[in-house]
Structure formats: structure tokens, C-alpha cells
Amino acid sequence: MDVLIKNGIVVDGSGNQPFIADVAIERDIICGIGHFEKSEARRVIDAAGKMVTPGFIDGHTHAELTLLKNRQCPNEVYQGISTIVTGQCGLGFAPIKNDQFEDSIKINSGIFGDCRHYLKHWNSFQEFLNQLDGAAINAAANVSHNAIRQMALGFENKPLKGEALQIAKEALDQAMKEGALGMSVGLSYYPGGYSDTNELIELCKIVKENDGLFCTHLRLNNNQIPLSPVEEMVQVVKKTGVRLNMLHYRTGGYEDISTLFQPFKELEERGADIHYEYYPYLVGAGLVLALVPDWAQEGGYSIIMERLQSAELRDKLLKDMKERHQYFFAKGQTAMINITKDMYAKEIGKSISEIAEEHGESFSEAVIRLLIENELQVGFIGIENQSEELKSKLYEDQYQLFMDPRYTMGSDTIPEGVICHPRGFGSFPRTICQMRERSVAPEYIIQKLTSVPAQLYHLKDRGLIDVGKKADVCILDFDKVRDTATFLDTRRQPEGIESLLVNGLPVMLNGSLTGILSGRALKKE
Incomplete structure (x- = not known):
């Protein structure tokens, strides 16, 4: 055998109770679980007193371009994450036409940064997926709605119909056959937000035919369509039978947690496969x-920049941005700038409200100026300003969501930027710590972070410590696991996650990255 992990407390991801055993690995496969006193291995890891679990699976990331320029993926590895899913919220870059590559990167640079100089161009989904191979972690991907729309209609502000819809359906079907896990939509982003419900239904018929997962970032509730954003998803599932996963779907205020599920009750009673x-x-x-109205985002990078700089359109732009503001920020809320074109910019770490006050301008005027000066490469992180009473209620709700078998936890990590949201370094240890402090059984916690997302995304041979499964293995000190990243100090390594093997090779040992890049691009099986 190549690796023998000895005397660990094995929590195998199945939900079964922990047990003490050795885990033997040959190449990239778990070849034995038991006690191997006389066996020899090329590498022996003493895990006495430590928990041995499957590598964690993060089903919601925006890390694909960052992975292509920093293949050690420290923020994921430090958390014990061995596999990520990318292409969420309708944001993605495959398939893509040559003449759309630069525009797509620039328009989305407030999340992904502008890393064109790091990238080899691709066209097909398969070509993109191939480039995800060879990082420290495994990577799988959804095909994004935005990319599919761009293949058919570019950045036009109208729903897909007729020939354009047929082109999109063929592109989607091809991407699914090339290994996409499913399709994601981000209906508050564009061009995906230019869709109508019928477009989503027609595309989800293709997802359903390929047994894919439909992952949804909801539309703004601004009367763009006759239905509410949640009712739209109900109609899509009702018409297609597609498996649905509601992304970052949770309470945000004092509403009762049951209101999240009420719209889907009838579908679930009829056997619909719905996840959250x-x-x-x-x-x-x-x-x-995203704070700019839909009409101002049509047509691609150059036209967006022209509209932002237009004196004639400025009054209309400011009026519509004021209206749009309420869908992103509650009264009194603001956000901190974390990504700009200049990595040394003084605006990084300041709130948009502070920046506006410094320049004697309104919030929306500050947003427009920042977008122009940074050629759209501006990202934000929310600022917590909830009362302690509301915070307590929302964290109680999150506990209830975690305990619900329909729910998974996905970090929604955006690892780009000098400052990143602390979820990029803290989501998994934070979840373990929060649930441990509520006396949730370790086997349940680990199951929710491993085999449950593996099953949801059809990731074969991942998410379990079992003979014949892929050797993605995390070693941790369960009682010491906690996140240390904060909104002021975001890139901090968590505590208690000690070692991580990906496909049988150590990408982290005793808290230090090894530089080994044994991750693979994964396809839906």
C-alpha cells in the first residue's frame, strides 16, 4: 500500500457512528479499512486521537478562474475541502465563442477579477473542464445560463425564442454530455436576467433529459415577470420535473422559517426532488x-461603459439605481469594496457609503464612478448591521436548516480580491464549530459536508470513507476545529484541520500546503 492512516477515529460520511480503525490507500483508492499491524506502507500517518473523514465537498463556489491561476487553492485546502463545484449563480465561461471571451471576463471581473493574461482560451465545455484538471483539489462544474445565452444571443435584452432558443438548447445538451453536473441560473445577473419563464422551462427540459441538477439564484422581485421569483421556480419544476437546488435560500429577517418551504409543499408532496x-x-x-439596472447592462462591455459615462443617461441611471438598491440592501445597509482593478486602491476595505461621503456624492454616484474608474472590476462584501436579537434568530434558523435533510451547506466562495468574504476561508470549519457547540452528532455533521453533496451532484466514488472509493481524506482535531477568518482579517487559516489527501496524495500535512497538485476535473457520472 502507498498510505496507511493509523488509529484514527473514522467518521465515514455515511451517517454511521464513529469507529477506530486504520485506513489503507493504494494509488488513489481506499483499499482497506481495519487494523493493519504488520502491513507496510510508503507513508504512515499517525491519526491517533484525530478524526478521519472524507474530504469535504463544497457545492457552491465561484473559484474556477482563481483555480486556473493559483492551483494550490489554499482557501479550500485549509478547510479540508477536496472537491468544489463551480459555475453557480448563472456565472460561468463555457461554452464560449472567441469574440465573447474578453467581454465575458470584463463584465464579470467584479467577482472573478480580470485574469485574462493567465488563461488559455477555450470554446467547448469539455475544453474548459480539461483546464480544471491538475489543481490541489478536484473540480466539477455546472454549465451556466449566462454562457448558454451568450452562445445563442450574445448580450441582448430579450428572452430566447425560435432559432436562438434552439441554439441554446443544443449548446446546453452538448455541455451536459461533456460532463456538466447541471445548469445554474443567476436571474439577478445578465444576460441571464433577460430570460422569461418559458425559456427556463425549455432549457430545464434538456437538464432533465440528462438527469442534471437545476441550481437557482432567484430573480429580483421587481415585477419583471407575472410570477414571484419563487413561484417561477415552482412552475419550472412542475412543467419539467427537473431536480431543483435553491442556492443560498434562507431567512433574512424575522419571517418564519416555514415560509421558505411553503411554495414547494405541493410539489414535494407529489414527489418532486427539491433541495436547498x-x-x-x-x-x-x-x-x-449588479447594482446597475438591466437596460444599462445590455450589449457588452463597451456599450455598458458608454452608458455609465453618458451625461444624457445619467439622471435616468441614477433614478433606476435608487429603485434597484432596495433589492440588494436593507434600509441602513451598505457594503465594503473588496475588488478593484488596482490591488493597492485606497477604496479597498472602505464602505461605499464612506467613499461617497469622502467624494461628496450619492451612493449611486459613487457606484458609477467606481465602475468607470475600474473598468467594471469592482466587487463588494456585505456589512453585518443586524441587531443582536436578529442575529440570534438568523443563526437559530441556520441551525434548523442544517438539520433539515433537504439542505446542504455551500460556501458561495469568491476567492478573488485582496480582501475576500471570510466564507472563502471559514465556511466549513465555522459550520463544524457552530454545530458542535449545539451538540449535533459528529457523524451527522460530516455526512452533511461529504456524502450528501456528493449524492446531490452525482459525484461518483466521492464523499465516503469506504473500500473502493476515491481516497479523498481529511484528518482533523474535531474539538479544536473553528474558523478564524473575520470581515477585517479575511484570509486566515482555520484551526483544527490538520491534513488533507486528494486522490491518495497529501496536499496538506500538519497544516502546511505540500505543493502537490493531485486534483482532477470531475464529470457527472
């Missing part, structure tokens, strides 16, 4: 361009 996801923080992060 959350991340363990109270605010998120995103694209500053």
Missing part, C-alpha cells in the same frame, strides 16, 4: 455592476 442550500454567514458578496 445556505452558507453560515448573514451577509454575502457580489458584483457591484
Whole structure:
């Protein structure tokens, strides 16, 4: 055997109770679980007193381009994450036409950064997936709605119909056959937000035919369509039978947690396969361009920049941005700038409200100026300003969500930027710590972070410590696991996660990265 992990407390990801055993690995496969006193191995890891679990699976990341320029993936490895899913929230870059590559990167640079100089161009989903191979972690991907729309209609502000819809359906089907796990939509981003419900239904018929997962970032509730954003998803599932995963779907205020599930009750009673996801923080992060109205984002990078700089359009732009603001920020809320074109910019770490006050301008005027000066490469992180009473209620809700078998936890990590949201370094240890402090059984916690997302995304041979499974193995000191990243100090290594093997090779030992890049691009099986 190549690796023998001895005397660990094995929590195998199945939900079964922990047991003390050795785990033997040959090449990239777990070849034995038991006690191997006389066996020899090329590498022996003493895990006495430590927990041995499957590598964690993060089903919601925006890490694909960062992975292509930093293949050691420290933020994931430090958390014990061995596999990520990318292409969420409708944001993604495959398949793609040559003449759309630069525009797509620039428009989304507030989340992904502008890393064009690091990238080899690709066209097909398969070509993109191949480039994810050879990082420290495994990577799988959804095909994004935005990419599919761009293949058919570029950045036009209208729903897919007729020939354009047929082109999109063929592109989606091809991507699914090339290994996409499913399709994601981000209906508050564009061009995906230019869709109508019928477009989603037609595309989800293709996802259903390929037994894929439909992952949903909801539309803004701004009367763009006759239905509410959640009712739209109900209709899509009702018409297609597609498996649904509601991304970052949770309470945000004093509403009762049952209101999340009420719209789907009838579908679930009829056997619909519906799943939900959350991340363990109270605010998120995103694209500053998203604060600009839909009409101003049509047509691609150059036209967007022209509109932002247009004196004639400025009054309309400010009026519509003020209206749009309420869908992103509650009264009194603001956000901190974390990504700009200049990595040394003084705006990084300041709130948009502070920046506006410094320049004697309104919030929306500050947003427009920042977008122009940074050529759209501006990202934000939310700022927690909830009362202690509301925070307590929301964290109690998150506990209830974690205990619900329909839920997974996905970090929604955006690892780009000098400052990143602390969820990028803290989501998994934070979840373990929060649930441990509530006396949730370790086997349940580990199951929710491993085999449950593996089953949801059809990741074969991942998420379990079992003979014949892939040797993605995490070694941790369960009682010491906790996140240390904060909103002020975001890139901090968590405590208690000690070692991580990916496909049988150590990418982290005793808390230190090894530089080994044994991760693989994964396809839906």
C-alpha cells in the first residue's frame, strides 16, 4: 500500500457512528479499512486521537478562474475541502465563442477579477473542464445560463425564442454530455436576467433529459415577470420535473422559517426532488455592476461603459439605481469594496457609503464612478448591521436548516480580491464549530459536508470513507476545529484541520500546503 492512516477515529460520511480503525490507500483508492499491524506502507500517518473523514465537498463556489491561476487553492485546502463545484449563480465561461471571451471576463471581473493574461482560451465545455484538471483539489462544474445565452444571443435584452432558443438548447445538451453536473441560473445577473419563464422551462427540459441538477439564484422581485421569483421556480419544476437546488435560500429577517418551504409543499408532496442550500454567514458578496439596472447592462462591455459615462443617461441611471438598491440592501445597509482593478486602491476595505461621503456624492454616484474608474472590476462584501436579537434568530434558523435533510451547506466562495468574504476561508470549519457547540452528532455533521453533496451532484466514488472509493481524506482535531477568518482579517487559516489527501496524495500535512497538485476535473457520472 502507498498510505496507511493509523488509529484514527473514522467518521465515514455515511451517517454511521464513529469507529477506530486504520485506513489503507493504494494509488488513489481506499483499499482497506481495519487494523493493519504488520502491513507496510510508503507513508504512515499517525491519526491517533484525530478524526478521519472524507474530504469535504463544497457545492457552491465561484473559484474556477482563481483555480486556473493559483492551483494550490489554499482557501479550500485549509478547510479540508477536496472537491468544489463551480459555475453557480448563472456565472460561468463555457461554452464560449472567441469574440465573447474578453467581454465575458470584463463584465464579470467584479467577482472573478480580470485574469485574462493567465488563461488559455477555450470554446467547448469539455475544453474548459480539461483546464480544471491538475489543481490541489478536484473540480466539477455546472454549465451556466449566462454562457448558454451568450452562445445563442450574445448580450441582448430579450428572452430566447425560435432559432436562438434552439441554439441554446443544443449548446446546453452538448455541455451536459461533456460532463456538466447541471445548469445554474443567476436571474439577478445578465444576460441571464433577460430570460422569461418559458425559456427556463425549455432549457430545464434538456437538464432533465440528462438527469442534471437545476441550481437557482432567484430573480429580483421587481415585477419583471407575472410570477414571484419563487413561484417561477415552482412552475419550472412542475412543467419539467427537473431536480431543483435553491442556492443560498434562507431567512433574512424575522419571517418564519416555514415560509421558505411553503411554495414547494405541493410539489414535494407529489414527489418532486427539491433541495436547498445556505452558507453560515448573514451577509454575502457580489458584483457591484449588479447594482446597475438591466437596460444599462445590455450589449457588452463597451456599450455598458458608454452608458455609465453618458451625461444624457445619467439622471435616468441614477433614478433606476435608487429603485434597484432596495433589492440588494436593507434600509441602513451598505457594503465594503473588496475588488478593484488596482490591488493597492485606497477604496479597498472602505464602505461605499464612506467613499461617497469622502467624494461628496450619492451612493449611486459613487457606484458609477467606481465602475468607470475600474473598468467594471469592482466587487463588494456585505456589512453585518443586524441587531443582536436578529442575529440570534438568523443563526437559530441556520441551525434548523442544517438539520433539515433537504439542505446542504455551500460556501458561495469568491476567492478573488485582496480582501475576500471570510466564507472563502471559514465556511466549513465555522459550520463544524457552530454545530458542535449545539451538540449535533459528529457523524451527522460530516455526512452533511461529504456524502450528501456528493449524492446531490452525482459525484461518483466521492464523499465516503469506504473500500473502493476515491481516497479523498481529511484528518482533523474535531474539538479544536473553528474558523478564524473575520470581515477585517479575511484570509486566515482555520484551526483544527490538520491534513488533507486528494486522490491518495497529501496536499496538506500538519497544516502546511505540500505543493502537490493531485486534483482532477470531475464529470457527472
